[in-house]
Amino acid sequence: xxxxxxxxxxxxxxxxxxxxxxxxxxxxxxxxxxxxxxxxxxxxxxxxxxxxxxxxxxxxxxxxxxxxxxxxxxxxxxxxxxxxxxxxxxxxxxxxxxxxxxxxxxxxxxxxxxxxxxxxxxxxxxxxxxxxxxxxxxxxxxxxxxxxxxxxxxxxxxxxxxxxxxxxxxxxxxxxxxxxxxxxxxxxxxxxxxxxxxxxxxxxxxxxxxxxxxxxxxxxxxxxxxxxxxxxxxxxxxxxxxxxxxxxxx
Amino acid sequence: xxxxxxxxxxxxxxxxxxxxxxxxxxxxxxxxxxxxxxxxxxxxxxxxxxxxxxxxxxxxxxxxxxxxxxxxxxxxxxx
Numbered sequence: 001x002x003x004x005x006x007x008x009x010x011x012x013x014x015x016x017x018x019x020x021x022x023x024x025x026x027x028x029x030x031x032x033x034x035x036x037x038x039x040x041x042x043x044x045x046x047x048x049x050x051x052x053x054x055x056x057x058x059x060x061x062x063x064x065x066x067x068x069x070x071x072x073x074x075x076x077x078x079x080x081x082x083x084x085x086x087x088x089x090x091x092x093x094x095x096x097x098x099x100x101x102x103x104x105x106x107x108x109x110x111x112x113x114x115x116x117x118x119x120x121x122x123x124x125x126x127x128x129x130x131x132x133x134x135x136x137x138x139x140x141x142x143x144x145x146x147x148x149x150x151x152x153x154x155x156x157x158x159x160x161x162x163x164x165x166x167x168x169x170x171x172x173x174x175x176x177x178x179x180x181x182x183x184x185x186x187x188x189x190x191x192x193x194x195x196x197x198x199x200x201x202x203x204x205x206x207x208x209x210x211x212x213x214x215x216x217x218x219x220x221x222x223x224x225x226x227x228x229x230x231x232x233x234x235x236x237x238x239x240x241x242x243x244x245x246x247x248x249x250x
Numbered sequence: 251x252x253x254x255x256x257x258x259x260x261x262x263x264x265x266x267x268x269x270x271x272x273x274x275x276x277x278x279x280x281x282x283x284x285x286x287x288x289x290x291x292x293x294x295x296x297x298x299x300x301x302x303x304x305x306x307x308x309x310x311x312x313x314x315x316x317x318x319x320x321x322x323x324x325x326x327x328x329x
Contacts, residue, residue, distance in 0.1 A: 021288075022305045023305045028258055030302050035264060042266065045288070
């Protein structure tokens with residue numbers, strides 16, 4: 001079947017411009033005026049933004065591929081919320097729970113929409129949301145940690161934690177306290193405890209788990225890539241949890 | 251169809267849509283004189299006024315874009 005392509009004049013330069021115009025510290029009062037717009041004109045403008053989304057997400061401009069890409073259940077932002085939905089069951093309402101990082105993003109009470117991450121809460125949920133049959137599943141833990149790193153984005157390295165630790169290093173710090181029993185909580189697995197007891201930060205974690213580049217240095221990119229490659233296995237794993245809950249075949 | 255417009259940096263933008271994502275409201279603004287020029291802003295109500303505030307970073311821009319595309323994915327099939 002012949003694929004259809006959009007004839008909207010959008011290129012990377014315009015996408016960059018839209019991004020740069022959107023990211024700023026500037027604040028403007030929303031003083032609006034009414035304006036009448038033709039429905040076709042409105043649709044054309046909507047198409048410009050959807051087309052830019054396709055470019056930003058790095059997918060082909062065929063209509064089907066954009067939709068499939070966005071809705072792909074194996075995309076990390078979709079799958080991580082699916083996992084969270086299982087573990088936050090009963091605590092949250094709604095069809096799909098927020099991811100671990102979103103669940104632990106705390107909004108400042110100053111009228112702005114700025115927020116900080118509750119790193120201890122993230123560490124706790126990482127453990128909780130990786131438990132299978134009373135023990136942490138390391139494969140699921142890695143995937144959940146990958147989704148947290150991905151959600152953090154550039155904020156992962158913000159040094160906002162205790163002792164000047166970055167967001168992600170603070171999460172590792174709290175995970176270590178669980179592993180060592182310092183927090184009074186001891187619900188990690190022996191396997192994870194063993195990894196955590198020999199590391200100090202996120203980079204150490206990556207190296208100890210083998211997520212390294214060609215030179216043997218810790219690589220966040222290799223970690224996320226490995227998580228993505230593992231998405232199908234993770235989906236099968238959480239499918240088996242769901243089946244057990246509903247009494248189906250695992 | 252009636253929509254709202256706003257002046258930013260001497261340009262008039264049409265507010266195409268507002269979408270709530272995890273408690274944050276994003277406004278999608280399209281330049282009235284150039285349909286390929288757009289920007290996304292957060293809507294912040296404060297002290298009885300409503301403000302547009304810029305996004306934090308590329309991740310937030312991508313997130314807001316993706317939610318817009320999710321909502322309007324049918325528009326590509328109609329072209």
